Amino acid sequence: MRPNGGIERADDRGIATLVRPQIEYLLSALGELPISELPVLLGELELACATLKLRMLKAQPHIERQEAHEENVSVSVGAKRLGTSTKFIYRHKDRLPFVRREGRKVLCNSKELDAYIAARRPATRTKMPH
Numbered sequence: 104m105r106p107n108g109g110i111e112r113a114d115d116r117g118i119a120t121l122v123r124p125q126i127e128y129l130l131s132a133l134g135e136l137p138i139s140e141l142p143v144l145l146g147e148l149e150l151a152c153a154t155l156k157l158r159m160l161k162a163q164p165h166i167e168r169q170e171a172h173e174e175n176v177s178v179s180v181g182a183k184r185l186g187t188s189t190k191f192i193y194r195h196k197d198r199l200p201f202v203r204r205e206g207r208k209v210l211c212n213s214k215e216l217d218a219y220i221a222a223r224r225p226a227t228r229t230k231m232p233h
Contacts (some may be wrong), residue, residue: 120174153222154200174214175213176214177210178210181202
């Protein structure tokens with residue numbers, strides 16, 4: 104925070120430096136949050152994590168780029184592939200990185216949806232011997 108109460112911009116200091124105190128505060132407050140608020144917070148953190156992972160995936164250099172024809176699919180197809188409802192996608196369309204608007208139509212970019220799903224997929228678990 105700035106002395107006048109305003110929030111610093113990311114170019115004033117690194118964004119990670121600006122966000123770190125907020126994350127530390129959140130981590131210290133987790134033990135005091137009511138259990139009923141945890142699912143909502145967890146969902147928001149998952150969305151933030153998946154968005155960051157998607158940005159990292161996009162930043163990696165691609166050997167083969169086939170972006171000449173990016174396919175957009177309907178929200179119902181996107182919801183089915185994501186394993187959620189269409190209502191969820193419409194409700195969070197401004198925060199989901201794969202959602203596009205063409206006029207009044209809301210669509211899901213197929214490649215970005217795949218990357219988003221891959222970023223959210225948990226690491227495979229190995230069975231521990233008994």
